[in-house]
Amino acid sequence: MKRWREDLAAWAQSLRFSGFTVIVVVSVIGGALILSPNISTFVQQRREISQLRESVRQHREAVEAIDAERAQWRDPAYVRAQARDRLSYVLPGETQLSIIADIVLPAESDEETSADLTQVERNWAKDLATSLIAAGSAVPETPSEDEAARSDE
Template sequence: MPSSRDAALGQLRVSWLLLVLVGIVVAGVVVLAPTIGLLLEQRSDIAAAEAQVAAQEANVESLQEEVARWDDPAYIEAQARDRLFYVHPGETSFVLLDDRSTIEAASAAVPPATLEEPDRDWASTAASSFVVAGLTSAGPSSFGEPAQTDTPE
């Protein structure tokens, strides 16, 4: 009959074997994790590049269609009439300058035609600003509103 010590030794061997297996699995994960991360990153880069290539191919197709349109003389004539306002000899061209309705034109705000007198002399304000900026050591964020000076009117 096996003694209790032999039974404990058998259990110990099983736990050592389990510990070694867990260690190998952990070492494998540690070794393979950067490689798997790199693989996933490369796959996402490849997917992004394929999407970019597909977008560029669609752009090339649309540009080829545009070039094909310019081979048609009727399209060229329509573009010349529309963009450059060309007409055939004997035709009369009309250009509409203001296409707003009369209601929209009448409701546009008209600025007042009166002149307003300034409350301060601009020359003295500019001179005092120049002097203050040259003589101060404070930064620009510390300046508030300019000081009010009494000027004779």
């Protein structure tokens, strides 16, 4: 360890600096100190510009997607297709088929299937009125004598 220090000291003593070398080194260090805040600001601004450009690109893509959707909604065929899909609308004279897949049949079944369509006749107004009457006339249960005696205790 001592040998290392002696070598370093010998090396430092062997260096010869001229006045010009000192001026250049001091000028370079001073220039770096003067320019470092400006360089930092420049790098930060470039980063912000990059982020803003990315934001603008994303917003342009969103606007293009909205414009494309708006153009679709101007097409009567698209509007008609959406009304059929979303609202289950049908044109006059058409019959709508609703498929309910709530029953899972085994792979091998002995049941016969029919190619004929069946139509279920149902009076929804009567069913609604019956449901309202049943809900309105439901009488709450009165507690039995045993339950009343327990609650008094």
